[in-house]
Amino acid sequence: MSKIEVKNVYKIFGDQPSKVLPMVQQGATKEEILDKTGHTVGLDNVSLSIEEGETFVCMGLSGSGKSTLIRHINRLIDPTAGEVLVEGTNVMDLDQKKLIEFRRHKMSMVFQRFGLFPHKTVMENVGYGLEVQGQKPEERNKTAMEKIEAVGLIGFEHQYPNQLSGGMQQRVGLARALATNTDIMLMDEAFSALDPLIRSDMQKQLINLQSELKKTIVFITHDLDESLRLGDHIGILNHGKLVQVGTPIEIIMKPADDYVAAFVKDVNRAKVIKAKIIMKPANSSDGIDKSNLVKVNEDQFIDEFLPKVVCSNANCEIVDKEGAVKGYITKKELSKALTKEHMADAAKSTK
Amino acid sequence: MKKYKTYLKYFIYLIIFAFVIIISYRSAKPRYKPEHYTDIFKDFSWLNDWPKWLDFPLMQPLNSGFDWLIAKYGIFFEGINFFLLGLYTSMKNSIVSLPWPLVIAAVILITYFASGRKTQTTVLVAFCTFFLGFLSPRYWDKCIMTTCIVVIGMLLCIAIGIPVGIAMARNKKVRNALLPILDLMQTIPSFCYLIPGILLFGLGAVPAIIAIFVYAVPPLIRLTDLGIRLVDKEVIEASEAFGASKKQTLWGVQIPLALPNIMQGINQCTMMSLAMVVIASMIGTRGIGDEVLLGLQQLNVGMATEAGIAIVLLAIIFDRITQSYGEKIQERTQPKKKIDL
Numbered sequence: 170m171s172k173i174e175v176k177n178v179y180k181i182f183g184d185q186p187s188k189v190l191p192m193v194q195q196g197a198t199k200e201e202i203l204d205k206t207g208h209t210v211g212l213d214n215v216s217l218s219i220e221e222g223e224t225f226v227c228m229g230l231s232g233s234g235k236s237t238l239i240r241h242i243n244r245l246i247d248p249t250a251g252e253v254l255v256e257g258t259n260v261m262d263l264d265q266k267k268l269i270e271f272r273r274h275k276m277s278m279v280f281q282r283f284g285l286f287p288h289k290t291v292m293e294n295v296g297y298g299l300e301v302q303g304q305k306p307e308e309r310n311k312t313a314m315e316k317i318e319a320v321g322l323i324g325f326e327h328q329y330p331n332q333l334s335g336g337m338q339q340r341v342g343l344a345r346a347l348a349t350n351t352d353i354m355l356m357d358e359a360f361s362a363l364d365p366l367i368r369s370d371m372q373k374q375l376i377n378l379q380s381e382l383k384k385t386i387v388f389i390t391h392d393l394d395e396s397l398r399l400g401d402h403i404g405i406l407n408h409g410k411l412v413q414v415g416t417p418i419e420i421i422m423k424p425a426d427d428y429v430a431a432f433v434k435d436v437n438r439a440k441v442i443k444a445k446i447i448m449k450p451a452n453s454s455d456g457i458d459k460s461n462l463v464k465v466n467e468d469q470f471i472d473e474f475l476p477k478v479v480c481s482n483a484n485c486e487i488v489d490k491e492g493a494v495k496g497y498i499t500k501k502e503l504s505k506a507l508t509k510e511h512m513a514d515a516a517k518s519t520k
Numbered sequence: 521m522k523k524y525k526t527y528l529k530y531f532i533y534l535i536i537f538a539f540v541i542i543i544s545y546r547s548a549k550p551r552y553k554p555e556h557y558t559d560i561f562k563d564f565s566w567l568n569d570w571p572k573w574l575d576f577p578l579m580q581p582l583n584s585g586f587d588w589l590i591a592k593y594g595i596f597f598e599g600i601n602f603f604l605l606g607l608y609t610s611m612k613n614s615i616v617s618l619p620w621p622l623v624i625a626a627v628i629l630i631t632y633f634a635s636g637r638k639t640q641t642t643v644l645v646a647f648c649t650f651f652l653g654f655l656s657p658r659y660w661d662k663c664i665m666t667t668c669i670v671v672i673g674m675l676l677c678i679a680i681g682i683p684v685g686i687a688m689a690r691n692k693k694v695r696n697a698l699l700p701i702l703d704l705m706q707t708i709p710s711f712c713y714l715i716p717g718i719l720l721f722g723l724g725a726v727p728a729i730i731a732i733f734v735y736a737v738p739p740l741i742r743l744t745d746l747g748i749r750l751v752d753k754e755v756i757e758a759s760e761a762f763g764a765s766k767k768q769t770l771w772g773v774q775i776p777l778a779l780p781n782i783m784q785g786i787n788q789c790t791m792m793s794l795a796m797v798v799i800a801s802m803i804g805t806r807g808i809g810d811e812v813l814l815g816l817q818q819l820n821v822g823m824a825t826e827a828g829i830a831i832v833l834l835a836i837i838f839d840r841i842t843q844s845y846g847e848k849i850q851e852r853t854q855p856k857k858k859i860d861l
Binding site: 272283284349355 | 764
C-alpha cells in the first residue's frame with residue numbers, strides 16, 4: 170500500500186464549485202470555465218501515489234496548482250471531488266477532532282515564506298508542534314534543542330525569527346517540522362525564497378537528513394534543478410493537470426508533452442545523472458586502465474566528481490557505501506552521458 | 521434561477537415600501553389627508569410641496585417604546601447605574617483624598633513601567649501632570665474626576681470591544697451584521713444618546729460613561745477585527761498544519777500578533793473618550809469639561825483656553841502612556857534589530 174494516495178482529485182475555487190464540476194469532468198479547459206462561470210480550476214483529475222520513504226517532488230510553474238495539491242494532503246484545503254488517502258485513511262472522513270490529531274501526529278509542513286511565529290523565539294517556534302500537543306515545556310524544549318542542533322542553529326535558540334537571515338529562518342522551519350517526528354513531511358516551495366547559494370546548502374542538508382531519517386517527503390518546487398536533485402519521483406503539473414510522473418531520468422529522457430520538453434530543454438545533465446547509472450559494471454571492465462583511479466560513491470552526481478577526474482586525468486572506480494567495487498567509468502562513458510544519444514540507454518537500464 | 525431570486529428580492533422590498541407608505545397614510549391626522557384616498561389620483565396638487573400625510577410615524581412609537589423600556593427594565597438600568605456610580609465614586613474619592621505629590625509620583629511610576637523604562641516619555645508625562653494643577657488649583661480635582669470617567673469608560677470598552685472584535689474577525693456573518701451598527705454608533709450625533717442616557721441613568725457621571733462607550737468602542741472593535749484578520753495567512757496555516765485547535769490558534773498566534781493593532785485601538789478609544797467627556801459636561805457631568813463650558817457661558821476667553829490647555833495636557837498623558845505601552849509590546853513581540861553574525 171502506498172503511503173499517500175491521491176485519487177481523481179478535483180478542486181474548483183468559486184461560489185458554487187459542485188455545479189461547475191461536471192463541466193470540468195467533461196473536459197472543458199481552465200479558460201472556458203473561467204469565462205463561462207467565473208470559477209477557477211485548481212486541480213483537474215489528479216491521481217498519484219507516493220511510496221513510504223521516498224521524496225516525491227511536485228513541480229510546476231506558479232498557478233499550476235502545486236501548492237493547492239499539497240494542502241489537500243493535510244486538508245488545509247478540502248477537495249471538490251476525489252479522495253486523499255494517507256496510510257489508507259481517507260482524510261475527508263476525519264471529523265474536526267480526528268483531523269487535529271491527524272495533523273499533530275501524521276505530518277508536518279514547511280512553508281515557502283517560512284510561516285514562523287514572529288512573537289516566539291526560535292526554540293518556542295521549533296517546539297510549537299509539541300506545544301499544541303500539550304507537552305510540558307521542559308520536555309518540548311529538550312526535543313526542540315535536539316532539532317535546532319540537527320539543523321545547525323545552536324546558539325540562536327533565544328533569538329526571534331526576524332532577527333535571523335532567510336536561510337536560518339527556513340532552518341527553523343525545517344527544525345519545527347522535524348520536532349514532531351512525523352512520518353510525512355510536506356514542503357511547500359520550502360527553498361524558493363532563498364538565494365541560490367543558501368538554497369543549494371539547504372538542499373544538501375535535506376538530502377543528508379533524509380538519508381538518516383527516511384521520511385516520506387512531498388516537496389513542491391518550480392525549480393527543475395531542485396526537483397531533479399531531490400526527487401525519487403517527480404510529478405509535473407500544468408494548469409491543474411498532472412502531465413507526467415516519473416523518475417528524474419524518465420522526465421528528462423521522455424518528456425510526455427511539449428510543456429515538459431520545454432522544461433527539461435536546458436537541464437544540466439551532469440547534475441542529474443548518478444554514477445551508478447552510467448558506470449560499466451565491474452564484471453565487464455576488461456581493458457580499462459586501472460593504474461590511475463579515483464574512488465567515487467555510486468550515488469554521486471557526475472558534476473560532483475567530474476572536476477576531480479578531469480584534473481587528475483584518471484578513471485573512476487565506483488564503490489557502494491560499504492566500499493565494494495561496483496564498476497568503472499572512463500572518459501568514454503562520461504562523454505556519452507553528457508550528450509543526448511546516451512540518455513535512451515540510461516533510461517532503459519533504470520527501468 | 522439566480523436572476524429569479526434577485527427579482528423576488530426586489531419584489532419583497534417593493535411590498536415593504538408600499539406597506540410603509542400605507543401605514544404613514546393611515547396614521548396621518550385626518551385634517552392633513554384628502555377626503556378619500558382616491559382623491560390622490562385625481563388631484564395632483566400634493567406633488568408640489570411634500571404632503572403632510574406622507575410622514576412616517578417614528579417619533580411616537582419610539583417615545584412609547586422608551587417609556588415601556590423604563591417601566592419594564594428600569595431596575596436593570598438602575599443596577600448598571602448603581603454599579604458604575606459606585607465604582608466611579610469610590611475611585612474618585614480615593615484618588616482625591618490622596619496628597620497631590622503622591623498622585624504625581626504614582627503617574628510617574630505607571631508611565632515608567634508601562635513605557636518600558638523610557639525616561640523621555642516619563643519626564644514629559646510628569647511635567648504634564650504637574651501642569652494640570654499648576655494651571656489652576658481648581659483643575660486638579662476636576663482632572664481626577666475626568667480621568668476616572670475616562671478610565672471606567674475605557675475599561676468598559678475593552679471588556680466588550682475586544683471580544684466583539686474577535687468575534688467579528690472570526691465570523692463573516694457577525695461582521696456583516698455589526699458593521700452597520702458600528703457606523704451608526706459613530707455617526708449618530710452624541711446628543712441623541714445623551715438624552716436617553718439622562719432618562720435612564722440620571723445626570724452625572726454614568727450617562728457620560730455610557731456615551732463614552734457608544735462613541736469610543738467602534739474604533740477599538742474595528743482595529744481588533746482588522747488586527748486579527750491582518751495576521752499573515754501563512755502563519756495561521758502553519759499553526760493549523762501542526763494541529764492547533766481554533767482556540768490554540770486564537771490565543772497562541774492571532775491575538776499576540778494582533779496586539780499592536782489592538783493597542784492602537786485602545787489608544788484611539790482613550791482619545792475619543794476624552795473628547796466625549798467634554799461634550800458630556802453639557803449634561804452636568806462634573807470634570808474639567810465643565811470649566812470649558814463655564815468659560816463659554818461667561819464669554820471668558822482666558823478661562824476657556826486655560827481649561828482647554830488642561831484637556832490637551834490630559835490627552836497627552838493618556839496618549840503617551842497607552843502609545844508607549846503599545847510600542848513596548850511591539851518591540852517585545854517583533855524585534856526589528858538583526859543580530860551580528
